[in-house]
Amino acid sequence: MSYFENVTKITYEGPKSTNPLSFKFYNPEEVVGNKTMEEHLRFAVAYWHTFTMDGSDPFGAGNMIRPWDRFSGMDLAKARVEAAFEFFEKLNVPFFCFHDVDIAPEGDNLRETFKNLDTIVDMIEDYMKTSKTKLLWNTANMFTHPRFVHGAATSSNADVFAYSAAKVKKGLEIAKRLGAQNYVFWGGREGYESLLNTDLKLEWDNLARFYRMAIDYAQEIGFDGQFLIEPKPKEPTKHQYDFDVATALSFLKTYDLDPYFKFNIEANHATLAGHTFEHELRVARIHGKLGSVDANQGDPLLGWDTDEFPTDLYATTLAMYEILKNDGLGKGGLNFDAKVRRTSFEPIDLFYAHIAGMDSFAIGLKTAQKLLDDKVLDQFIEKRYESYTHGIGLDIINGDADFKKLEAYALQLTEVTNPSNHLELIKSTINQYLLNIVHDR
Ligand code: XUL
Ligand code: CO
Numbered sequence: 001m002s003y004f005e006n007v008t009k010i011t012y013e014g015p016k017s018t019n020p021l022s023f024k025f026y027n028p029e030e031v032v033g034n035k036t037m038e039e040h041l042r043f044a045v046a047y048w049h050t051f052t053m054d055g056s057d058p059f060g061a062g063n064m065i066r067p068w069d070r071f072s073g074m075d076l077a078k079a080r081v082e083a084a085f086e087f088f089e090k091l092n093v094p095f096f097c098f099h100d101v102d103i104a105p106e107g108d109n110l111r112e113t114f115k116n117l118d119t120i121v122d123m124i125e126d127y128m129k130t131s132k133t134k135l136l137w138n139t140a141n142m143f144t145h146p147r148f149v150h151g152a153a154t155s156s157n158a159d160v161f162a163y164s165a166a167k168v169k170k171g172l173e174i175a176k177r178l179g180a181q182n183y184v185f186w187g188g189r190e191g192y193e194s195l196l197n198t199d200l201k202l203e204w205d206n207l208a209r210f211y212r213m214a215i216d217y218a219q220e221i222g223f224d225g226q227f228l229i230e231p232k233p234k235e236p237t238k239h240q241y242d243f244d245v246a247t248a249l250s251f252l253k254t255y256d257l258d259p260y261f262k263f264n265i266e267a268n269h270a271t272l273a274g275h276t277f278e279h280e281l282r283v284a285r286i287h288g289k290l291g292s293v294d295a296n297q298g299d300p301l302l303g304w305d306t307d308e309f310p311t312d313l314y315a316t317t318l319a320m321y322e323i324l325k326n327d328g329l330g331k332g333g334l335n336f337d338a339k340v341r342r343t344s345f346e347p348i349d350l351f352y353a354h355i356a357g358m359d360s361f362a363i364g365l366k367t368a369q370k371l372l373d374d375k376v377l378d379q380f381i382e383k384r385y386e387s388y389t390h391g392i393g394l395d396i397i398n399g400d401a402d403f404k405k406l407e408a409y410a411l412q413l414t415e416v417t418n419p420s421n422h423l424e425l426i427k428s429t430i431n432q433y434l435l436n437i438v439h440d441r
Helices: 037-041 047-052 073-091 110-130 158-178 200-221 245-254 267-272 277-286 313-325 347-373 376-384 391-398 403-411 423-438
Strands: 043-046 095-099 134-139 182-185 226-229 261-266 290-294 334-336
Touching: 037 313, 037 347, 043 047, 043 073, 043 347, 047 073, 047 095, 073 110, 073 347, 110 158, 134 158, 158 182, 158 200, 182 200, 182 290, 200 226, 200 245, 226 290, 245 261, 245 277, 261 267, 261 277, 267 277, 267 290, 277 290, 277 313, 290 313, 313 347, 313 423, 334 347, 347 376, 347 423, 376 423, 391 403
Parallel strands: 043 095, 043 334, 095 134, 134 182, 182 226, 226 261, 261 290, 290 334
Antiparallel strands: none
């Protein structure tokens, strides 16, 4: 039985192709730098957006047409697995990601929920035996159900802390069984609404206790995937604890948890935090903490997490630049935590959207590789900080300067002259590289 019968396997047809169901730039086997595109980009389909979302928003009902919608309950969960593996195969994608509640419905109690999960995980495990698509990461949804109203690990209710621990325990067992490369923690409700009634210190301590228990249990069962924290400043919570990379890193360091985690950086979370995507990637990278990416984009005119498919070539280029500088994502990948717009409600749009995202990152990859090969940004940066390579600058770097020496040096300066940054020249150079890649010159 087929869920997408009008679609055959999507292949690379090149930039001149007019076939909407083909890749114009993503050519999995093409070598860029030292790896194939498939190895560089490690694309993943997000189960929730692609197989469970119905298009509803705070003002409108679900409107998506999905071929599995004639089913319900566990039959629906099973149909989604069948559809998912057909989709992965047709899109030729190497990875997927899910929350526990995406793959199986919750039962009347936790025991039943786990039973439902076991049934579906059995089925997924079976599919994975013959599919090339692997599990990039899984996670536990600890934000949708009303029990998480006050948070999960940071809830004021210890029963909820325990419930959350049980869900993550199960999630780690599933990760181990399915060979997940990573396990993600996104604390959608780990934060506060008001400080008037919040014991901030207790909540932070509890979050650290929770992470410690997760590390211990992963070690106990021999799960060797990478733990990832996905920062987000707000939404649904007014103030989320894992606000951005810098905040989450300081939390991890305070509790001596930093050796066990890297970050899963989401583009739209970065912009919600008032940063660029590349800022978050850079901060994670320079601390050796760039683990994985939720590849999407926001809308500058809307102030929330719109989770659009990434099509901004400037953003994908600068993101891939950071990833190449990081020598790749290791166990991580580019997960399309992205949804089709409510107005794109036909099943075929799921393919169009992923193709758009994959082609956009392929262009970003090729452009970034060329920028690196030609040392374009490196040269600008080298020149800009040149004053630290000799004289007083080198003394500062080498620890051979103190305030007294610097004062003496400053006093004998007759004038301080600064060179221009030439930022517009840099931007137009990047445009030139982008257009040359797109036109294959
Ligand atoms: C929410 C979000 C999540 C995480 C996984 O903004 O990004 O889907 O990626 O829980
Ligand atoms: Co995400």
